[in-house]
Amino acid sequence: MTAAVFDELARPVERNLLVVSYRRSPDVWLRQWRTNVGELPPEVGFVHVGETTRSSATAVSSETSSTARSRPSADTAPFVKTVSDPTDLASVGVRASEYLDTWDGNGRRTVVCFDSLTALLETVALDRAFRFLHLFAGRIESVDGRGYYLLHPSLHDQQSLSASANSRTPSWTSTRLDETDCQVLPKVRRNRRCTNPCRDYHSFSSERHRVPVKEHLSIRVTSVQPMDGRDSDDRERADRLREQARERWGTVDDDADVAASRLDSDDPEERAAATWTLAEIAADDPDRSRRLPVESELAPLLDDDDRWVRRGASWALATVADQHPQRARTALSAVTESLTDEDPLVRENSVLAFADVAREYPHAAEPALGRLADLVADGDGLVRRVAAETLRRLVTRLDEDGFPETIEATPDVAEILTGDADLVAVTDESGGSGRPIRIRGGATDDEAAGDRSGGDDEVDESLGPPDSIPSVPAVLPERGGFERLTDLGEGPLTNATKARAPTPGEGGRHVVVALRTLRPDAGIDPSRVETAIRAWSGVDDHAHVAPILARGATPRPWFATEFMDGGSLRDHLGSVGLDRAVWYAHCVTTAVCHAHARGVVHGALRPGAVGLSRTLGAWPVPKVGDWGFGDLLGELRDPPVPPGYAAPEHVAPEAFGRPDPATDVYLLGALCYALFAGRPPFAGDTGELPRQIREADPEPPSAHVEDVPEAIDELVGRALTKEKRARFETAEDFRRELEVVARDLPLSFDV
Helix, strand or coil: CHHHHHHHHHHHHHHEEEECCCCCHHHHHHHHHHCCCCCCEEEEEEECCCCCCCCCCCECCCCCCCCCCCCCCCCCCCCEEEEECCCCCCHHHHHHHHHHHHHCCCCCCCEEEEHHHHHHHHCCCCHHHHHHHHHHHEEEEEEEEEEECCHHHHHHCCHHHHHHHHCCCCCCCCCECCCEEEEEECCCCCCCCCCCCCCCCCCCCCCCCCCHHHHHHCCCCCCCCCCCHHHHHHHHHHHHHHHHHHHHCCCCCCHHHHHCCCCCCCCCCHHHHHHHHHHHHHHCHHHHHCCCCHHHHHHHHHCCCCCCHHHHHHHHHHHHHHHHHHHHHHHHHHHHHHHCCHHHHHHHHHHHHHHHHHHHHHHHHHHHHHHHHHHHHHHCCHHHHHHHHHHHHHHHHHHHHCCCEEEECCHHHHCCCCCCCCCCCEEECCCCCCCCEEEEEHHHCCHHHHCCCCCCCCCCCCCCCCCCCCCCCCCCCHHHCCEEEEEECCCCCEEEEEEEEEECCCCCCCCEEEEEEECCCCCCCCCHHHHHHHHHCCCCCCEEEEEEEEEEECCCCEEECCCCCCCCCCHCCCCCCCHHHHHHHHHHHHHHHHEEEEEEECCCCHHHEEECCCCCCCCCEECCCCCCCCCHHHCCCCCCCCHCCEEEEHHCCHHHHCCCCHHHHHHHHHHHHHHCCCCCCCCCCCHHHHHHHHHHCCHHHHHCCCCCCHHHHHHHHCCCCCCHHHCCCCCHHHHHHHHHHHCCCCCCCCC
C-alpha cells in the first residue's frame, strides 16, 4: 500500500475503495491495509485480473457476476470480481463499473487504485492501454471519484514514460506511490446527478455501452498547464453542452434524426449542440451510432469555422470509428485533414478515429502515412503517441500484405518508433524532404507506380461512370521531344519519369505522359521487353487498357503511356463503395477478356497495375497496364505480384501447374476481392502466406465488409479456387457471371 492512497483514505469511514489489480492479490492488499490503517472502509471491492484468484476474499467471476456486491460484514473479506483474460479491458471496465454504480449516491467518496499501469502495458499495446485509462478516468469522474494508477519507471522505455507524462490533463496532479511515479486521475466535484441514470456512462462494454472520447473534450480542454480563466470557461461550456445534450435526447425515438437536422443550422451554437448530442447518442447506443450521418453531415463539419462544432463532430466520429470502423471509413479523408487542426481536442479525437479505421482498413489509410509521420515528428502528448503506434502498426500490416514500406527517421524520432528493425531505418540526415521522418517504399516497389500520381483525393461515390471515356491525344514518337518534369521512381523492371510530350500538328500542344525505360541493371534481355511492349500496344485499343502513346528501343527499350492522375486501385482499396467496386471489376474484366481474345496474357494483374484516369463529373476510369510483363516480373521477384494476391501456381507450380490464362482468372478474382473487401485475399506474415495460398481458403469479402452481397462472395470464391479446372473456364465466363450478379443488385447504373 502507498502513502498517497493512505492519505486519501485517512478517514476510511467516509470512503469507498475499489482496487483493480493485475498483480497483488486481495489478501496482500488487505494485509497492507490492516497493518497501516486498521479499519476497512464500509465498501471495499476488488477486480482481480489475470490468474485465478487464490484469496480468502470471496471471488465472483466475470462470467457469473452481473451486479456489484459489497462487503457482507466488517469481519469478512470483500467480494472479488475476476477477469481471467488480462487483455479483456472491456470486462475489466464492466466489473469496475458495477462497483461504481452500486456505490454512487451512498454519500461516500470513491477512491480507485489501478495496480498497475506497468502490468497493463505488459499485456496490451501502448495506445490501447492509455485509451482505456482515459475512458476509465471519465467513468471515475462520473461518480465524483478519484483514481490513482501505479507506474514503475525503471521497467519502461522512454516512449511509455513520455506517454504517461504527456497524458496529464489540467485537472490532474502528480504524486508518488511506493517510490514510483503515479498519476492521479481526474478529481472533479460536480453537483449534477443525471435524472436518467440509464443514460449516463455505465460501462466500457463493447457489446452495449461504450464510453466516448469524452475525457478529451470535457477534461483535456486546451493545454496541460494549470487552467486560467479561459480554460475554466471552456470547461463550463463543455459541461453545459453535454448537459444540454443529455436533456435533449432520449425522450423520442427519432432524437438522432432531430439532432442531425440541426447540423446545417446557420447558428454555430445550434450546430455545436447538435454534434455533441449525436456524440452522446453514439456513446450510449452502438446500434444507433451506426446510423449517424457520417459522410454526409459529420465529416464536413470537421472543417467548420467554430471549434466547438469541430470538437463535437470529431468526438462523434471517434466514437463511431471505435464502434463501427467500416462506417467511419467513408470519412477518412476528412479525418486525415483534421489531424493537423489548430485545436488540440480535435487533433486528439481525429487521431483516435484515424487509428481505429486504419486498424481495420490499412490500405485506405495508407495515403496518410506521411501525415502520421509529421505528427510523430512534431506532435505532442496523446496525438504523438497514438500517431506513432498507428504508423508502426500500419507499416507492419502493409508489409504483411506484401506492400513493403519503411519508416526512415532520424535517431531521436526512431526512438519513438522502436519495434521491428526491418521497418524503421535510422538515418543521420532528414533527407531531401527536410523532415526528420519520411516514408519510403510501397508504391515505388510496384512496377506500374510510375504511371500515376498518389491519388489521395477522395472520390464522390454518388457520381457514377462517365457517359463516354475521352481518348488520349496522340504524341510525337521521338524521345528527344519529351520534356522531363519529375522523377516518378522505379520498379523492378523500369524507371519512370513524368514528362511533357508534344502532340502532332500546329499550335504547340503538349500532353503529360509517364515515360518508362528499362532499368540498366534489370538483367533482362532488351528484346524480350520490346516484345512485351508490342504485345501491350496490340491490345491498347480498348477503353480500359492503358494506351501506349510512343515507344522505342534506344538507348534501351522505352515507352510512353497515359499518366494516371487518379492514382491506382491500390491507392483506393478500402474506400470504394459497392457500386463503384462493381463497375471497376467489370471494366477490368472486359479488358482482360479483350486481351485474351488476342492471345495476350497479363500474368501480373494486381491493384497497382490498374491506373485511374480522372474524368470530370464522374468516377475515375480504370485502365490496366503492364500487359505481357508477367513472365519478366516473375524473373525479378517471386511471385510477380504482391504475395497476398499470388495464385497457387505462383507459389507451387509443381503442384498447380505453370501460370497461364487461368492464372489471370485467379488474379481477376483476387483483384475483385480487394475491391470489395478492402484487402487482399490473404494477409499476414509474408513467410506464412505461401502455405495459406496452397492450403487455405480466404474468408469471403463479406467477412471484412458486411454489406457485400452473398452473390459477390460466391463469384469471387469460385475465381479463387486453387485448382484451375474448378475456376471459371475463361475470363469471358467470369465476365458473364459478374454481369448476372450485377443485374440483381440495386446499382445506380446499368452494366
